[in-house]
Amino acid sequence: xxxxxxxxxxxxxxxxxxxxxxxxxxxxxxxxxxxxxxxxxxxxxxxxxxxxxxxxxxxxxxxxxxxxxxxxxxxxxxxxxxxxxxxxxxxxxxxxxxxxxxxxxxxxxxxxxxxx
Amino acid sequence: xxxxxxxxxxxxxxxxxxxxxxxxxxxxxxxxxxxxxxxxxxxxxxxxxxxxxxxxxxxxxxxxxxxxxxxxxxxxxxxxxxxxxxxxxxxxxxxxxxxxxxxxxxx
Numbered sequence: 001x002x003x004x005x006x007x008x009x010x011x012x013x014x015x016x017x018x019x020x021x022x023x024x025x026x027x028x029x030x031x032x033x034x035x036x037x038x039x040x041x042x043x044x045x046x047x048x049x050x051x052x053x054x055x056x057x058x059x060x061x062x063x064x065x066x067x068x069x070x071x072x073x074x075x076x077x078x079x080x081x082x083x084x085x086x087x088x089x090x091x092x093x094x095x096x097x098x099x100x101x102x103x104x105x106x107x108x109x110x111x112x113x114x115x116x
Numbered sequence: 117x118x119x120x121x122x123x124x125x126x127x128x129x130x131x132x133x134x135x136x137x138x139x140x141x142x143x144x145x146x147x148x149x150x151x152x153x154x155x156x157x158x159x160x161x162x163x164x165x166x167x168x169x170x171x172x173x174x175x176x177x178x179x180x181x182x183x184x185x186x187x188x189x190x191x192x193x194x195x196x197x198x199x200x201x202x203x204x205x206x207x208x209x210x211x212x213x214x215x216x217x218x219x220x221x222x223x
Contacts, residue, residue, distance in 0.1 A: 004159075035212075045160070045203055047212040060211040061117075094160065101166060101207040102150045106159035 002027035004095050006110035012089075013116050018082040022095030022107060029053060029071065033098035034078045036069065038091040039109075046091075050098060051078055085114045118142050118206050122215030128223045135191040137218045139204035144184050148208040151180055151189045154217075155200045163202075164189065196222065 008020035022034065036048040049059035051069040059067045063082070071078040082089060090113050096103035119142035129135050139149065147167040154160040162171050164180035167187060177192045191198055199222060204215040 044216045045154075045205075045214040047214070049211075058210050062211075096160075101148055102162055102205075103152075103160075104162050104165075104171070106161070108157070108159045 002097060002105045004097065004105055004107035006093060006095050006107045008110060008112070010111055010113060012085055012112060012114050014086055014114055015084055018080070018085050018089060018093075018112055018114070020080045020093055020095075020110060020112070022078050022080075024076045024078075024097070027097075029073055029076045029078065034069075034071065035096045035098055035103055036080045037094045037096060037103070037106075039094070040088075040091040048080065048082075048093075087114050090114045117211055118145060118209055118213050120204055120206055120213050120215040122204055122218055124218060125216060126219040126221065128221045129194050130223045131194055131196060133194045133223075135194050135198075135220060137189045137202055137204075139182075139187045139189070139215050141185045141187075141206055141208075145206045145208035147183045148206055149180070149182065149187045150205045150207060151178075152203045152205065153198075153200045154203060160203070191220075194220070194222075 092109040151164040
């Protein structure tokens with residue numbers, strides 16, 4: 001079945017850019033929306049946004065000024081960049097596939113800590 | 117943004133008990149409501165989509181109902197492996213939003 005795996009630095013300094021990549025295996029990246037969702041420690045899930053294979057994106061208005069998502073179909077990967085990070089951006093970041101009106105496959109999550 | 121109010125925030129029940137979680141949307145979302153199970157350290161898992169449709173492979177003790185603004189998620193007979201946090205999510209409008217979660221524990 002489809003598997004997703006997040007990768008990227010686990011520690012980012014304040015004011016710098018958080019960068020994560022999600023690699024999709026056992027399935028094609030085509031014809032789906034691909035999402036990023038995060039969960040700060042002790043808090044609930046927050047949808048960051050999504051990217052389609054055409055490069056079309058939708059972002060959460062609360063983060064839109066700092067978020068960039070992209071897709072690399074040749075590598076079956078999609079990526080998240082979050083700029084000007086603060087401690088409030090410390091969270092477990094999940095990538096997920098939107099299989100319809102839902103996220104049907106998720107990665108295991110990648111903890112990103114913002115600290116100097 | 118559509119606010120999703122989930123209750124209770126936590127519950128404790130015995131094996132075999134019926135467990136019910138509710139989720140209320142701040143506006144009509146038709147049936148665009150999903151339920152996820154999340155165990156620490158694991159990927160969240162889709163259980164119910166479009167309010168009442170069971171994802172293939174998910175045990176039938178998990179059920180969902182509702183439409184409009186009020187939704188219910190039920191575990192008909194709680195099993196040890198059901199210990200997790202459960203989240204509702206609306207898919208009617210962007211940004212997608214989640215309920216605050218319900219942590220289910222064994223009594």
